[in-house]
Amino acid sequence: xxxxxxxxxxxxxxxxxxxxxxxxxxxxxxxxxxxxxxxxxxxxxxxxxxxxxxxxxxxxxxxxxxxxxxxxxxxxxxxxxxxxxxxxxxxxxxxxxxxxxxxxxxxxxxxxxxxxxxxxxxxxxxxxxxxxxxxxxxxxxxxxxxxxxxxxxxx
Numbered sequence: 315x316x317x318x319x320x321x322x323x324x325x326x327x328x329x330x331x332x333x334x335x336x337x338x339x340x341x342x343x344x345x346x347x348x349x350x351x352x353x354x355x356x357x358x359x360x361x362x363x364x365x366x367x368x369x370x371x372x373x374x375x376x377x378x379x380x381x382x383x384x385x386x387x388x389x390x391x392x393x394x395x396x397x398x399x400x401x402x403x404x405x406x407x408x409x410x411x412x413x414x415x416x417x418x419x420x421x422x423x424x425x426x427x428x429x430x431x432x433x434x435x436x437x438x439x440x441x442x443x444x445x446x447x448x449x450x451x452x453x454x455x456x457x458x459x460x461x462x463x464x465x466x467x468x469x
Contacts, residue, residue: 315340315386317397318372324365325392332356334392336365340375341385343404347375382406440465 320336328336334355341348349369351362375386384403391397440462446452454462 315373315375315388315399315401317388317399320390320397321368324361324368327358327361327364328353329392331358331361333358333361335389336392337387337389338365338369338373339385339387340373341383342375343383349375436465 324336332355333353335353337352337354339350339352341350349366351365351369353362353365373388382404385401387400387402389398443452443454443458443462447454
């Protein structure tokens with residue numbers, strides 16, 4: 315990537331507010347380019363936005379690639395009037411393999427049982443006991459009769 319001249323208007327605005335360096339961090343790798351503008355010494359969002367607009371106009375940076383991250387950094391040192399460019403990329407580095415067993419999750423479409431609230435279960439239990447008493451003549455202890463009555467009245 316060739317370093318493009320910095321517009322005089324951007325240079326003068328930056329110097330006026332105390333910016334000492336402007337760095338353009340271009341990055342890409344998966345069909346989209348990104349730019350992060352860094353101002354050293356002082357920050358100004360309007361200036362950073364204007365630099366961003368200018369940089370996209372003069373630097374053709376698509377970001378296209380195979381999915382591996384890469385980028386270019388360009389730093390304009392406003393005090394020395396020198397600029398530096400560096401390229402970077404990320405490469406995959408395998409550290410070896412570990413093997414372990416795995417289980418299987420139940421992903422069947424069968425309907426899973428839904429847990430019912432205890433109060434609903436208790437209602438069904440009371441109804442079942444009362445039905446059993448009527449059908450079979452089941453004899454309940456006084457304490458069980460008392461609890462059944464209490465549950466029925468609580469509804």
